[in-house]
Amino acid sequence: xxxxxxxxxxxxxxxxxxxxxxxxxxxxxxxxxxxxxxxxxxxxxxxxxxxxxxxxxxxxxxxxxxxxxxxxxxxxxxxxxxxxxxxxxxxxxxxxxxxxxxxxxxxxxxxxxxxxxxxxxxxxxxxxxxxxxxxxxxxxxxxxxxxxxxxxxxxxxxxxxxxxxxxxxxxxxxxxxxxxxxxxxxxxxxxxxxxxxxxxxxxxxxxxxxxxxxxxxxxxxxxxxxxxxxxxxxxxxxxxxxxxxxxxxxxxxxxxxxxxxxxxxxxxxxxxxxxxxxxxxxxxxxxxxxxxxxxxxxxxxxxxxxxxxxxxxxxxxxxxxxxxxxxxxxxxxxxxxxxxxxxxxxxxxxxxxxxxxxxxxxxxxxxxxxxxxxxxxxxxxxxxxxxxxxxxxxxxxxxxxxxxxxxxxxxxxxxxxxxxxxxxxxxxxxxxxxxxxxxxxxxxxxxxxxxxxxxxxxxxxxxxxxxxxxxxxxxxxxxxxxxxxxxxxxxxxxxxxxxxxxxxxxxxxxxxxxxxxxxx
Numbered sequence: 001x002x003x004x005x006x007x008x009x010x011x012x013x014x015x016x017x018x019x020x021x022x023x024x025x026x027x028x029x030x031x032x033x034x035x036x037x038x039x040x041x042x043x044x045x046x047x048x049x050x051x052x053x054x055x056x057x058x059x060x061x062x063x064x065x066x067x068x069x070x071x072x073x074x075x076x077x078x079x080x081x082x083x084x085x086x087x088x089x090x091x092x093x094x095x096x097x098x099x100x101x102x103x104x105x106x107x108x109x110x111x112x113x114x115x116x117x118x119x120x121x122x123x124x125x126x127x128x129x130x131x132x133x134x135x136x137x138x139x140x141x142x143x144x145x146x147x148x149x150x151x152x153x154x155x156x157x158x159x160x161x162x163x164x165x166x167x168x169x170x171x172x173x174x175x176x177x178x179x180x181x182x183x184x185x186x187x188x189x190x191x192x193x194x195x196x197x198x199x200x201x202x203x204x205x206x207x208x209x210x211x212x213x214x215x216x217x218x219x220x221x222x223x224x225x226x227x228x229x230x231x232x233x234x235x236x237x238x239x240x241x242x243x244x245x246x247x248x249x250x251x252x253x254x255x256x257x258x259x260x261x262x263x264x265x266x267x268x269x270x271x272x273x274x275x276x277x278x279x280x281x282x283x284x285x286x287x288x289x290x291x292x293x294x295x296x297x298x299x300x301x302x303x304x305x306x307x308x309x310x311x312x313x314x315x316x317x318x319x320x321x322x323x324x325x326x327x328x329x330x331x332x333x334x335x336x337x338x339x340x341x342x343x344x345x346x347x348x349x350x351x352x353x354x355x356x357x358x359x360x361x362x363x364x365x366x367x368x369x370x371x372x373x374x375x376x377x378x379x380x381x382x383x384x385x386x387x388x389x390x391x392x393x394x395x396x397x398x399x400x401x402x403x404x405x406x407x408x409x410x411x412x413x414x415x416x417x418x419x420x421x422x423x424x425x426x427x428x429x430x431x432x433x434x435x436x437x438x439x440x441x442x443x444x445x446x447x448x449x450x451x452x453x454x455x456x457x458x459x460x461x462x463x464x465x466x467x468x469x470x471x472x473x474x475x476x477x478x479x480x481x482x483x484x485x486x487x488x489x490x491x492x493x494x495x496x497x498x499x500x501x502x503x504x505x506x507x508x509x510x511x512x513x514x515x516x517x518x519x520x
Contacts, residue, residue, distance in 0.1 A: 033131055037090060059210065059414045062501050088431045089426050090428060090429050092275075094425055095114070096116040096118055097421040101155065101359070102158045106183065109438050111125055113159050118155075119173075123138040137480045142156065155174050157213055178236070179191075179259075180242060202247055205226040209228055212229060214226035215281045248297045263281055270321070277323075278340055279293070287303060301343075302344075308331065312331030312354075313331055314356070314431075315331070315452070326339075326371075329352065330354065359422065368412030373387055376405025376408060376421075381422070383395055399422075401422055402422075414430070416428055416440075
């Protein structure tokens with residue numbers, strides 16, 4: 001009896017031959033995509049280590065034979081810290097042309113809105129993004145007017161979703177009027193501009209000069225507040241198309257200020273008691289003022305005159321989620337932590353280089369659990385601070401050293417950190433094991449096939465309208481601008497008109513001789 005024939009398996013042949021018949025579906029290696037988005041592990045920069053330790057370096061290497069062991073221990077410690085915070089992977093969005101001054105995410109974490117000094121607000125939707133289509137689905141200029149084609153544009157200072165009703169977005173530009181937009185970018189309401197000739201600010205119906213920032217009420221969906229350079233805070237009722245409800249006039253006590261100053265930052269958070277809220281604002285005269293969120297607003301509940309150095313811009317201000325502490329980042333190169341129950345002296349103070357002289361909206365934020373504080377540096381690094389001591393627990397580079405981090409956000413539901421930098425990049429930091437949805441979902445999708453419509457240089461944005469020169473009617477006359485452009489020569493001489501009549505009444509166009517009008 002013959003033995004059974006045994007055929008050895010050939011892996012190369014098996015890979016060459018088809019595994020089945022019919023239409024084959026392309027398989028996407030999502031694990032490889034996520035692995036490609038992993039950030040390279042970088043050491044802390046020596047100058048930042050010196051700054052974080054109060055100017056005293058702890059040394060990157062030690063003498064003796066334990067140098068390699070110490071470096072291995074440091075690497076293990078760095079990896080543990082990176083696993084603790086969602087900073088191991090990143091997703092980069094390049095949709096703006098100039099520094100990003102503000103960003104906001106809705107409560108579900110599905111829609112991202114960014115504002116920039118390029119005078120535009122970009123709308124991003126994580127649900128429609130793929131690794132090859134990282135772009136904004138809409139761009140809006142909040143200060144553009146449809147009534148005039150030559151309207152001015154202004155930088156965007158602040159954008160923020162309504163925390164209670166995410167269908168509304170507050171947009172603050174460098175003008176005296178704030179706007180409300182829908183989550184799709186459609187205008188809803190606009191605040192009123194006040195009369196600049198009135199001396200008493202209590203009699204004005206709106207800001208008389210530029211608005212610097214604004215924020216929403218933590219629990220009331222109809223209230224928001226804006227801070228302006230006219231030394232006032234104004235609370236608006238959005239249920240009545242941004243009707244002014246309260247006017248808070250901050251009287252500066254600095255010498256030579258004539259009782260006025262510029263409000264630089266504002267935050268509206270919950271109170272430690274839980275039955276009210278606290279409204280905290282910073283001013284250019286160095287003062288830090290707190291009011292009860294329910295009023296009355298005639299007199300502040302607490303005020304610190306010299307919280308920061310006078311005539312320095314305090315752009316970073318935030319209240320912890322539990323309402324117990326307030327953190328400020330001043331233009332005097334300091335970060336200070338305050339207790340809302342003993343609002344007199346700071347709990348902790350550390351030195352930190354400021355960028356508000358160039359970017360006034362440089363922010364500082366609490367983590368969703370109040371266990372960390374995040375802020376940026378002029379060298380493009382993200383600092384995660386310990387609230388107890390304000391010492392950095394982790395310093396990780398995000399952008400090149402010449403691109404400071406301006407705006408930051410730590411979303412509680414996604415557990416992802418978003419940064420906006422001076423090089424017009426938005427970095428979404430995440431960890432595949434700690435984060436949920438958002439950038440992690442985008443990187444787990446299959447890449448979209450390249451299409452001609454994916455190139456914005458070859459498509460037309462119909463939302464901006466069409467110019468008259470782009471419309472050519474059959475048997476119609478050329479527009480004057482097209483005619484002038486066609487006859488312009490290389491010597492940059494003044495183009496000669498080819499339409500109309502000369503002074504003697506003859507036609508300028510030889511192809512269309514002028515026929516005198518005859519009347520009966």
